[in-house]
Amino acid sequence: MSKKPETNSIYDILEDDEEDILVTLTLEDDSEIECKILTIFELYEQDYIVLISLDENGEENADNEVCIFKYFEDKDGNPSLENIETEEEYEAAVDRFEELLDEAEWEELLEEDEE
Numbered sequence: 149m150s151k152k153p154e155t156n157s158i159y160d161i162l163e164d165d166e167e168d169i170l171v172t173l174t175l176e177d178d179s180e181i182e183c184k185i186l187t188i189f190e191l192y193e194q195d196y197i198v199l200i201s202l203d204e205n206g207e208e209n210a211d212n213e214v215c216i217f218k219y220f221e222d223k224d225g226n227p228s229l230e231n232i233e234t235e236e237e238y239e240a241a242v243d244r245f246e247e248l249l250d251e252a253e254w255e256e257l258l259e260e261d262e263e
Contacts, residue, residue, distance in 0.1 A: 171199065173215075173229075184208065188219055191244045195219040197229060198245055216241050 169185045183199035190196075197219035201209045216238070217229040232238045 170202070173199070182206070183215070186214060187245075187248060189244060189248060191241060196232075196241045196244075214245075216245060 171183050171185060172180050173183055174180050182202045184202060186198040186200055188195055188197045195218070197217050199215045199217070200212065201215070203209060216232065218232055220228045220230065222228070232241060
């Protein structure tokens with residue numbers, strides 16, 4: 149994963165299963181979980197990444213819970229993630245992600261009306 153995916157909208161990422169980008173997160177107890185990137189978005193000049201964990205069969209977790217992290221790339225394009233430290237920043241990131249979901253649902257409805 150050397151560069152962040154092109155994300156015009158979250159709908160593009162959610163609907164394009166052939167281009168799923170997977171990452172492995174190492175937790176504090178050194179256990180690992182496989183996650184799919186749903187989107188990367190910018191908010192207040194900071195990038196955030198939204199991940200959904202996958203089960204042992206590579207399917208999205210049943211409760212559809214997502215994780216949101218700060219997202220960075222170094223000068224060589226190597227990605228890194230950091231926890232969001234404050235409740236205010238976390239809430240702002242969640243709110244923006246929910247707006248992206250709403251926009252994607254609206255776009256889907258408009259496309260259905262056009263058919």
